[in-house]
Amino acid sequence: MRIQQGTKSFRNISFALFAGGFVTFALLYSLQPLMPEMTAAFDITPTQSSLTLSVTTVSMALTMLFIGSLSDAFGRRSIMTVSLIAASVISILSAFSPHFPILLLLRILQGVALAGLPAIAMTYLVEEIDSRSLGYAMGLYISGNSIGGMAGRMISGLLTDWFGWRAAIGGMGAVGLAAALFFFVTIPPSRHFIKQNAKLNRVIPLLWSQCRNPRLLCLYGLGFLLMGSFVTLFNYIGFELTGEPFNLSQSIAGSIFVVYLMGTFSSTWMGRLADRYGRTGVIVLALAIILTGAVLTLHSHLWVKIVGLALFAFGFFGGHSIASSWVGLVGDAHKSQANALYLFFYYVGSSVSGTGGGLLYGQLGWIGIVGMIAAYVAVSVVLCYILWYKGKMATLPS
Structure with missing residues (x-):
């Protein structure tokens, strides 16, 4: 039991x-x-x-x-x-x-x-x-x-x-x-765990099989771009807040991360919207909120920046919750491998974009970060259209 x-x-x-x-x-x-x-x-x-x-x-x-x-x-x-x-x-x-x-x-x-x-x-x-x-x-x-x-x-x-x-x-x-x-x-100790041999030689073929589905590839791309935008923004916002003209302390700058609590509400709320109105439209709404939040962080007033960060977090957590749950619906019998690949691209997006964004920040300042996020949002919208189109084609009678 x-x-x-x-x-x-x-x-x-x-x-x-x-x-x-x-x-x-x-x-x-x-x-x-x-x-x-x-x-x-x-x-x-x-x-x-x-x-x-x-x-x-x-x-x-x-x-x-x-x-x-x-x-x-x-x-x-x-x-x-x-x-x-x-x-x-x-x-x-x-x-x-x-x-x-x-x-x-x-x-x-x-x-x-x-x-x-x-x-x-x-x-x-x-x-x-x-x-x-x-x-x-x-x-x-x-x-x-x-x-x-x-x-x-x-x-x-x-x-x-x-x-x-x-x-x-x-x-x-x-x-x-x-x-x-x-x-x-x-x-508690596992009651229903059944020991098996570690079949590492099967992992790569199963993972590769998930890359043949174009809709899954779009979702992996969304995971990469969403997390890449999120980590890049919060990697470098500390430099903005602790530098001129704000000169915030580390403790006050660190408290800005309380905006993450927005995700507790947005992931549930947008999930319900997606169930009612469809995932494609709601994830595009999340992307629009992300872009709006990023643009607001360009404002020179501290409180406008904080509102922008809160909006950005709201859109990100909502978009990520929809994309990650979508993987299980699109994947085939090997859903665990499909989910593992989504997380792989999600965290690789964090690594690649988080460091690559620093090059833009060094050359262009904060406008470079926001410009990169705007480009990521544009590509994400294209991926959403492909997801919608491929899904529509799959439901048509052959």
């Missing part, structure tokens, strides 16, 4: 995965608001400092393609626990990095470690939770992800103001170790 809502086991799973998701994304994004500090500490450019996030997301994306197969052999609970512990220890070690290349190496290793929980958590929930309680459990886990991403940015900004950026990174690692211990003690 699978675990139902209201039982002690359900509460333990929900609390454990909320904590695991929280610390995973807190560790992943905790360095994002610290980029101006590292630029000064290591005497590097903003583009180079963005590598601290880009190398982590790309190593995480690559690892997520394969780690699910490893969990088939070694178990979901053990892989997730090792993932949290390893990522936290690496965060503590990163605080002592004497040189920038060593910090990048540790961040690459941290990306590999961080892949363990997000790649497996949803599979664990599907195996253990009763279908009537699954939606609530999944919602708690995803809320831990989004709150962790926001809190990691805000907490690291506060700790940097009080103790310096190295203490902030080490402190986040200590929080991660505490969460990993809580996770290990709290999460």
Whole structure:
């Protein structure tokens, strides 16, 4: 019998995965608001400092393609626990990095470690939770992800103001170790897991088969462009807010990430709109909101910039929720591989665009960032049209 809502086991799973998701994304994004500090500490450019996030997301994306197969052999609970512990220890070690290349190496290793929980958590929930309680459990886990991403940015900004950026990174690692211990003690052992051999040789052919569907390719492109725009904007907004004419402290600049809470509402609201009016029109609406928010950040008034950031976050989370759920509807029998590829392109978009945007920022300033996002929105609209057209053709009688 699978675990139902209201039982002690359900509460333990929900609390454990909320904590695991929280610390995973807190560790992943905790360095994002610290980029101006590292630029000064290591005497590097903003583009180079963005590598601290880009190398982590790309190593995480690559690892997520394969780690699910490893969990088939070694178990979901053990892989997730090792993932949290390893990522936290690496965060503590990163605080002592004497040189920038060593910090990048540790961040690459941290990306590999961080892949363990997000790649497996949803599979664990599907195996253990009763279908009537699954939606609530999944919602708690995803809320831990989004709150962790926001809190990691805000907490690291506060700790940097009080103790310096190295203490902030080490402190986040200590929080991660505490969460990993809580996770290990709290999460119940798998009851319905069936051990299998790790068939890594089958992963690539199955992934490649998902690239033959043009509608899936469009969705992968949307994931790349949406996340690329999002990370690029928030990578470099810190340089704008801590520099002239605003001169905000790291803690105040980090508090700007509270606009992520807009995503808690927009993902649900736009999902309902998509069910009622169709996904294509609603995702185009999300793209229009993204562009409007980006353009507003060009304004010289601080509060107009903040409104622009909030609108941008609102549109991004709504668009991402529609695109990611669309993958499962378009994919064939191998939906897990289709979803894995979406996440792969999603995080690669973060890595490539997050660093590439720095080149534009160095040459053109903030107008370069907004120009890149406008180009991404234009390409995304084209992809939405192709998705709509291919879907319409598929429903016509042969």
